[in-house]
Amino acid sequence: MDTRNAVKDFIIRNFLFGDESGLTSDSVSLLDSGIMDSIGVMELVSFLEIDMKLEVPDTDLVPENLDSVDNLVGYINRRQETRP
Amino acid sequence: MIGVIRHRGPDEFGAWRNDRVFLGHARLQIIDPQGGGQPLACAEGRCHITYNGEIFNYIELTRQLADLGHVFRTQSDTEVVVRAYLEWGPRCVDHFNGQFAFALWDDRKQSLFLARDRFGICPLFVTVQGDTLLFASEIKSLKAYPGAVVELDAAAFAEVLTYWANPAPGTVFKNVYQLPPGHIATTGAAQRHRDNPGGLPACLDAVRYWSPSFLPAESDHRQLTAKERARMAGGLREKLENAVSIRLRADVPVGTYLSGGLDSSVVTALAARHHAGDLRAFGLGFADTDFDERSWQQMMSEHVSADLDTVVVGEADLAEGFGAVPWHAESPLPRSAPTPLLALSRHVHDNNFKVVLTGEGADEVLVGYNLFREVKVRHFWSRQPDSLRRPRLLTRLYPHTEKPPLDFLRRFYGKDLDKLDEPLSSHRPRWRNTSAAGFLCPEALESLAAAGVEQRIEDDLPAEFQSWSPISRAQYLEMTLFMSGYLLSSQGDRMLMANSVEGRFPFLDHELVEFAAGIPTAVKLQSLVEKAALKSAVKDLVPAAILDRPKYPFRAPGNKVFLTPAGEGLVTENLLEDGAGWDLWQRSKVTALVDKWRSDRLASARDDLSFLTVLSGRILQADFGQKFEQRVAVLALQPEQIMWRTD
Numbered sequence: 001m002d003t004r005n006a007v008k009d010f011i012i013r014n015f016l017f018g019d020e021s022g023l024t025s026d027s028v029s030l031l032d033s034g035i036m037d038s039i040g041v042m043e044l045v046s047f048l049e050i051d052m053k054l055e056v057p058d059t060d061l062v063p064e065n066l067d068s069v070d071n072l073v074g075y076i077n078r079r080q081e082t083r084p
Numbered sequence: 085m086i087g088v089i090r091h092r093g094p095d096e097f098g099a100w101r102n103d104r105v106f107l108g109h110a111r112l113q114i115i116d117p118q119g120g121g122q123p124l125a126c127a128e129g130r131c132h133i134t135y136n137g138e139i140f141n142y143i144e145l146t147r148q149l150a151d152l153g154h155v156f157r158t159q160s161d162t163e164v165v166v167r168a169y170l171e172w173g174p175r176c177v178d179h180f181n182g183q184f185a186f187a188l189w190d191d192r193k194q195s196l197f198l199a200r201d202r203f204g205i206c207p208l209f210v211t212v213q214g215d216t217l218l219f220a221s222e223i224k225s226l227k228a229y230p231g232a233v234v235e236l237d238a239a240a241f242a243e244v245l246t247y248w249a250n251p252a253p254g255t256v257f258k259n260v261y262q263l264p265p266g267h268i269a270t271t272g273a274a275q276r277h278r279d280n281p282g283g284l285p286a287c288l289d290a291v292r293y294w295s296p297s298f299l300p301a302e303s304d305h306r307q308l309t310a311k312e313r314a315r316m317a318g319g320l321r322e323k324l325e326n327a328v329s330i331r332l333r334a335d336v337p338v339g340t341y342l343s344g345g346l347d348s349s350v351v352t353a354l355a356a357r358h359h360a361g362d363l364r365a366f367g368l369g370f371a372d373t374d375f376d377e378r379s380w381q382q383m384m385s386e387h388v389s390a391d392l393d394t395v396v397v398g399e400a401d402l403a404e405g406f407g408a409v410p411w412h413a414e415s416p417l418p419r420s421a422p423t424p425l426l427a428l429s430r431h432v433h434d435n436n437f438k439v440v441l442t443g444e445g446a447d448e449v450l451v452g453y454n455l456f457r458e459v460k461v462r463h464f465w466s467r468q469p470d471s472l473r474r475p476r477l478l479t480r481l482y483p484h485t486e487k488p489p490l491d492f493l494r495r496f497y498g499k500d501l502d503k504l505d506e507p508l509s510s511h512r513p514r515w516r517n518t519s520a521a522g523f524l525c526p527e528a529l530e531s532l533a534a535a536g537v538e539q540r541i542e543d544d545l546p547a548e549f550q551s552w553s554p555i556s557r558a559q560y561l562e563m564t565l566f567m568s569g570y571l572l573s574s575q576g577d578r579m580l581m582a583n584s585v586e587g588r589f590p591f592l593d594h595e596l597v598e599f600a601a602g603i604p605t606a607v608k609l610q611s612l613v614e615k616a617a618l619k620s621a622v623k624d625l626v627p628a629a630i631l632d633r634p635k636y637p638f639r640a641p642g643n644k645v646f647l648t649p650a651g652e653g654l655v656t657e658n659l660l661e662d663g664a665g666w667d668l669w670q671r672s673k674v675t676a677l678v679d680k681w682r683s684d685r686l687a688s689a690r691d692d693l694s695f696l697t698v699l700s701g702r703i704l705q706a707d708f709g710q711k712f713e714q715r716v717a718v719l720a721l722q723p724e725q726i727m728w729r730t731d
């Protein structure tokens with residue numbers, strides 16, 4: 001599964017309990033649309049750390065990295081490129 | 085109908101009827117055990133009453149009414165209600181300091197008069213079946229009436245899953261309504277009042293006689309001198325002392341609930357002053373140390389020489405007990421807290437206590453919740469929306485362990501920062517954040533949208549609402565929606581009365597509430613210090629450690645307790661097995677929720693809430709569906725158990 005599909009699959013499974021129609025586009029804000037609450041970001045970070053095997057420093061915990069499928073895919077790609 | 089709610093009053097069952105009306109009663113004997121039997125008639129035979137609750141100022145009212153020429157046959161507060169009605173008519177309720185729900189048949193007017201206390205402490209439900217108006221303290225009693233059709237309502241279900249309660253007069257059942265708190269209603273009125281709340285049966289003419297009111301914003305903002313502040317603290321203390329004192333009136337022993345927090349500690353300290361070292365304080369302990377507050381209870385009980393009596397609940401108790409809660413609450417539940425409260429009231433009952441005082445209401449009346457601090461920070465921030473420093477205050481709203489990253493808090497609470505003047509702005513983040521309605525079928529969600537709940541809430545607000553400060557507006561919404569609709573019922577009356585225990589709430593004494601409403605908000609929420617006015621009024625009553633303890637909301641372990649065998653059984657039966665009522669839900673989503681729970685990943689509060697709400701909703705469907713007849717059959721009274729009143 002490619003990164004984009006893995007991210008979408010996680011969001012649909014974890015936050016939408018399988019309801020694909022809840023994710024209307026890859027650019028929609030997960031917070032503004034109510035898909036994820038402010039605590040839900042912890043689960044998202046766990047997904048990045050455990051499933052995607054990334055290290056996520058505190059300074060990266062900003063909406064620009066994590067608040068939509070597009071932002072997440074971009075962030076994961078950037079992190080994977082810089083991984084030693 | 086009486087037998088089904090025998091838990092509310094197992095001491096005596098009474099009935100009275102004429103050719104138009106039937107009154108029934110299940111009595112919990114607290115005041116005048118011999119003389120206070122019900123339904124009670126006045127000496128003239130004009131009025132008959134069935135009444136639940138207490139009028140705490142009944143002694144003063146008895147004197148006042150005796151001076152006006154009334155003669156009393158009993159020592160009970162029930163008779164005071166009847167004589168007060170004869171003297172003052174329906175507005176007798178203005179004279180009552182108490183918690184009550186009653187129905188009074190006025191033979192002269194050929195009219196039934198219904199009344200409910202100011203905050204909705206005592207429940208009162210009505211339904212029209214055919215040409216008959218039915219009323220009762222619990223919905224199960226209405227459903228037990230022969231031939232009555234009382235079914236769950238999909239839209240009302242969605243309403244609870246979003247707003248945690250049905251705004252009055254709604255309930256989660258079709259065609260069943262609650263008389264809203266602070267309302268009276270009569271049948272047979274020639275003309276209906278203009279502010280008759282929508283939704284109640286047309287045969288009832290209802291009018292609001294009381295609702296919370298606050299200072300206009302300009303008075304609320306005024307600066308107080310140190311002397312004025314001291315005077316307000318003194319006044320608040322006086323109200324509180326009186327509120328506790330009159331709530332100790334009973335012909336049976338009265339105990340307190342002691343959680344270890346400030347509010348119940350204050351109530352326990354004041355109640356202890358009326359006891360000679362023999363006050364019994366009941367506390368809850370949790371085997372899970374994250375939730376356990378026993379050391380604080382111990383500290384407080386020793387401080388006032390009260391006798392601490394603790395019941396400790398473990399995970400298996402919580403899982404098993406949860407199954408019994410929806411039957412009593414008659415609503416889906418977003419929290420696990422009612423379960424231990426049910427265990428606590430059982431313990432109180434087993435120790436032969438019928439009455440407890442608790443600290444309920446202090447957070448709403450004296451500004452204790454995080455929600456109010458959130459409102460303050462958002463308004464402060466909205467005046468400089470580009471400020472980087474101001475939203476940093478948001479991190480102070482969360483306990484350390486649950487603190488989300490600041491940028492996300494900023495994003496979450498920064499939404500609609502320019503719309504804070506909208507009436508419901510204080511509560512929208514919560515409603516947006518915690519709705520579990522997405523697990524219901526699309527039709528239920530469509531009905532919810534069509535019902536325009538938020539518009540109905542707005543339409544029902546008092547005319548002066550927008551003139552109040554933002555925090556006062558949030559207090560009003562919290563008191564009228566969440567406190568009345570959830571806290572006082574699902575965590576209050578229902579969990580207490582399930583075991584024949586009456587709860588009394590000094591912080592909801594209306595004279596105290598009216599006094600507190602006159603204290604400027606900045607004195608109640610000083611900077612971000614919650615309940616500052618209360619703390620200043622009671623600092624001599626509780627140890628400094630409890631006074632300075634950060635707000636610790638009463639919580640119980642959530643979804644994890646269902647990983648026990650008892651919990652697994654409950655989950656399997658209600659969330660996985662085939663059965664009736666699945667058409668209300670999106671079953672695949674419920675299954676996915678259970679899968680997520682099994683994989684031990686229900687870490688967020690929202691998932692926890694969804695799990696509890698869906699599980700309790702399914703249990704409720706079964707209890708009021710296929711299991712109802714069986715449950716009711718064992719509760720029915722034998723004819724010889726009912727005392728027929730003929731006077």
